[in-house]
Amino acid sequence: MDLILDGILKAFYLLITLDPEVLGITRLSLQVSGTATLISLFIGISIGTMVALTEFAGRRLVVSLINTGMGLPPVVVGLFVTIFLWRNGPLGFLEILYTPTAMIIAQAVIASPIVMGITLAAIQALPKNLRLQILSLGATRAQMVWILVKEAKLPLLAGVMAGFGGVISEVGASIMVGGNIKGYSRVLTTATVMETSRGNFDIAIALSIILLLLAYFINLVLTHIQQRERPR
Amino acid sequence: MNRMKRGLVLSIICLAATAILFAVVAWSPAQAQQKNIILSTTTSTQDSGLLDVLIPIFEKKTGYFVKTIAVGSGQAMAMGRKGEADVLLVHSPAAEKKFVAEGYGVNRRIIMHNDFVVVGPAEDPAKIKGTQAAAEAFRKIASAGSLFLSRSDKSGTHSKEMRIWKAAGINPEGQKWYQQTGLGMGRTLNVASEKKGYTLSDRGTYLALKKNLGLVILTEGDAILLNVYHVIEVNPAKWPKVNAAGARAFADFMVSKEVQGIIKTFGVEKFGSPLFFPDAGKKE
Numbered sequence: 001m002d003l004i005l006d007g008i009l010k011a012f013y014l015l016i017t018l019d020p021e022v023l024g025i026t027r028l029s030l031q032v033s034g035t036a037t038l039i040s041l042f043i044g045i046s047i048g049t050m051v052a053l054t055e056f057a058g059r060r061l062v063v064s065l066i067n068t069g070m071g072l073p074p075v076v077v078g079l080f081v082t083i084f085l086w087r088n089g090p091l092g093f094l095e096i097l098y099t100p101t102a103m104i105i106a107q108a109v110i111a112s113p114i115v116m117g118i119t120l121a122a123i124q125a126l127p128k129n130l131r132l133q134i135l136s137l138g139a140t141r142a143q144m145v146w147i148l149v150k151e152a153k154l155p156l157l158a159g160v161m162a163g164f165g166g167v168i169s170e171v172g173a174s175i176m177v178g179g180n181i182k183g184y185s186r187v188l189t190t191a192t193v194m195e196t197s198r199g200n201f202d203i204a205i206a207l208s209i210i211l212l213l214l215a216y217f218i219n220l221v222l223t224h225i226q227q228r229e230r231p232r
Numbered sequence: 233m234n235r236m237k238r239g240l241v242l243s244i245i246c247l248a249a250t251a252i253l254f255a256v257v258a259w260s261p262a263q264a265q266q267k268n269i270i271l272s273t274t275t276s277t278q279d280s281g282l283l284d285v286l287i288p289i290f291e292k293k294t295g296y297f298v299k300t301i302a303v304g305s306g307q308a309m310a311m312g313r314k315g316e317a318d319v320l321l322v323h324s325p326a327a328e329k330k331f332v333a334e335g336y337g338v339n340r341r342i343i344m345h346n347d348f349v350v351v352g353p354a355e356d357p358a359k360i361k362g363t364q365a366a367a368e369a370f371r372k373i374a375s376a377g378s379l380f381l382s383r384s385d386k387s388g389t390h391s392k393e394m395r396i397w398k399a400a401g402i403n404p405e406g407q408k409w410y411q412q413t414g415l416g417m418g419r420t421l422n423v424a425s426e427k428k429g430y431t432l433s434d435r436g437t438y439l440a441l442k443k444n445l446g447l448v449i450l451t452e453g454d455a456i457l458l459n460v461y462h463v464i465e466v467n468p469a470k471w472p473k474v475n476a477a478g479a480r481a482f483a484d485f486m487v488s489k490e491v492q493g494i495i496k497t498f499g500v501e502k503f504g505s506p507l508f509f510p511d512a513g514k515k516e
Contacts, residue, residue, distance in 0.1 A: 086316050087473045097316075098270065098299045179301045182284065197418035198279050199441035 007205020014206055021183070026210060029187040032100050033168040036107030040163050043108070044115025045156065049145060051116075052123035053131075066120060069113025074106075078173030081106040085177065098179035103187070106173040111163035118159030122152040157226040161219055168215055188214070269478035270299045272309075272317035274324075274388055275416040277461070278302035280436040280507050282498055289494075290485050296478050304416070306386025312336055312464070315471025319479035320464045321486070323434070324388035326395075328462055337464040343486050344495050344508040345460045348392055350451035351421070351438055352378075352430035360430075361450045367399040369451040374402045377409045379429035383420050384412035388459070393432045396456060421445055434459050436507035439499065460511070463487070487512035 014022045051062055084090055085097040085105075096102045126148060134144045149156065171189035178185035180194055188211040195204040277283050278300060287298050301308075301317065305324040311317040313336050320337065322328060331337045350360065350369050358376035360369040373380050382404070383390045397404055404410040411429070413420045417437040424431040425445040438449070451457075463483045468476035485491060492510035499507035 086314065088315055088471070092473070098301065179299055181299050181301075182287070184297075184299070194278075197275070197416050197422075198281075199418060199422070199444045201444060 003201055004205060006202045008209060010202045011206035011209040015210065022207070022210065024183060025186050025188055025191050025207075026214065028100060028185070029168060029189075029211070030214065032103045032174075032187060033107060033164060036104045036167050037111055037160065037164045039104070039108040040111035040115045040167075041160060043112045044159065044163070045119050045149065048116040048119025049123055049149060052120045053145065053148075063120065066113055066117050070117040072110055072113055073172070074110055074170040074174075075172035075176070077106050077109050078176035081109065081173065081177050097177065098181060098185060100178065100185050102177040103174050103185060106177045107167040107170065110170060110173060111167045114166050115159045115163045118162060119152070119156060122155035122159070123148055125155070126151055154226055157222055161222050164218060164222075165215060168211070168218075266475065267295065267478075268297050268299060269319060269475055269482055270301060270311075270317045271319050271321060271482065272301050272303065272307075272311045273321040274305045274308060274461075275302050275418065276323070276389075276434045276437045277321055279416065279418045280440045280499070282436075282495070282508065285494060285498060286486075286491060289490075290482060293485070294481050296481060298482065302416075304383070304385045304387030304390070306388075306391070309336075312466045315466060315474055318466055318475045319482045320466065321461060322388060322464065323459055323461045324391050325460060325462070327388075327391060328464060332464065336467055336470060338467045339480075339483060340462050340464045341483060341487055342511045342514060343461045343463050344492075344511050345458060346435045346508050347452065348389065348432055348457040348459050349435050349438060349449045350430060350457075351424070351433055351445075351447040352450050353428040353446060354448050355428070356450060358430070363451050364454060366396050366451055366454040366456050367401075370396050370400040371402065373430050374400070374404065374407070374409070379427055380404065380410050381420055381424040381427070381429045381431040382410060382412045383417065383431075384414050385416070387417070389417060389432060389434060392457075392459070396432070399456060421447065436499070439503045439505070439507055442503075461508070 048066070051059070051066070081102065082097065085094065085102055086092055087095070087097070096105075130151065131144060131148070134147055135141075139147065169189065171193055174180075174187055175190045175193065178187070178190065180186050180190040186194075188207050192204050192207045192211070195201075195207060273283070279302070283300055287300060290296065291298060301311070303311070305322040306327065308317065308320050308322050309324070309327060309331050312320050312331065321343070328337070328340060332340050348366075350366060352358075352360070358373045358378040360372045363369040363372065382393060411427075413423050415423070417433055418441055420431055421433055421438065421441055422445070423429075425447050428446070430450075435452075438445075438447070463486045465476070465479040465483050466474050468474045492512050495508050495510040496506060499505070
């Protein structure tokens with residue numbers, strides 16, 4: 001019990017004194033996971049919408065693959081991204097293993113199917129007549145897609161939260177492709193793992209609390225945007 | 233058909249934009265690459281905090297940027313074998329000699345030593361306290377059937393542990409009292425502490441974590457428990473992408489007078505005794 005209390009006190013101490021190392025780690029967590037989420041929104045919403053609105057052979061297979069991808073284990077992603085980015089691997093010429101960039105790529109791979117799956121479900125949940133209605137009013141297909149995406153805004157924001165939550169909290173891929181390098185690729189989750197193995201449980205608890213606070217505030221902002229409109 | 237086409241075009245544009253985004257993000261670190269050194273090392277040098285002291289000095293001095301990847305010695309050498317590391321700091325002598333003999337590493341130099349200790353709960357159910365020989369202590373643990381935690385991660389500590397079991401003439405594999413964590417030293421010590429089991433640890437990590445552990449040193453001082461750290465440069469002839477100059481600079485730095493002096497006093501203030509003993513230039 002004392003340990004948890006110590007950890008909480010330490011968390012506030014580190015935050016209030018603006019400890020430069022902890023601030024740097026926190027900033028990097030936000031940057032990496034934020035960028036990865038943005039990329040995943042791009043990929044997830046575009047492909048998710050496309051799959052939702054088109055009929056093609058093997059569609060069920062694709063949908064089931066996307067849904068499976070929503071639970072893609074971060075360590076598996078980490079392993080494959082590492083192998084691809086090795087110096088002597090297929091993408092070795094990029095020379096980005098053990099950089100924040102590699103972490104962004106891995107996290108984008110993790111978050112994309114999450115956003116994709118939720119987009120897919122959200123667009124499909126819209127009334128079917130809506131599409132016909134919009135088209136019959138003379139909208140082009142691009143305009144129709146845009147209106148549908150706007151219409152599905154609430155569940156899509158839930159997708160943003162799920163995607164961001166998935167990557168800000170993941171540790172397996174980040175430690176493998178980022179290497180947990182001090183002052184460079186160390187994020188809140190990998191730092192927590194390291195401090196735990198160093199036996200610095202108070203700092204580990206402090207980092208966890210900062211991570212939770214961070215996740216909470218991001219979600220608070222997103223929820224605020226999501227719930228801005230009055231319930232119908 | 234038209235619809236399909238438009239969808240296709242749209243998705244291609246999306247993918248292209250993503251690719252550009254990746255490229256932009258990737259650009260900055262890729263430029264400074266020659267300045268990067270990948271140091272693959274055992275966990276104890278990081279968990280004890282030694283590298284946190286040494287790396288900044290080296291970076292300031294040389295302008296290189298060191299990417300420390302802390303894994304077990306076994307994995308560190310596996311990375312070296314694939315040319316995915318530039319320089320290794322490891323403590324698994326038998327495997328190291330093989331690594332160098334097979335041409336993967338060059339210029340293996342001794343850095344420092346400390347020793348391994350057999351730790352366990354203060355109650356000491358297998359009554360090993362005071363046993364001088366590590367193999368004898370292991371035999372007692374086995375015959376008492378007391379819980380033993382093994383790292384089982386091909387680290388230097390793990391291969392030392394296997395050597396002691398061999399010296400004791402026991403194959404612990406598959407025994408009920410023998411549990412394999414597959415974790416680093418720090419976490420294995422925590423598991424042993426929680427489960428009141430015995431384990432083998434390097435002294436440095438044990439001392440660094442001691443304050444949170446319910447474990448005491450029970451066997452120490454046996455010659456077999458010596459723990460020696462070497463620096464090895466990955467052979468650039470085998471892997472042309474290796475940063476050979478950087479690796480050499482780091483290895484030279486590790487054997488320098490300055491670093492050897494830091495190693496000598498590292499940990500004295502915090503733990504009351506040094507965690508490592510400098511050895512550069514000595515024979516094994």
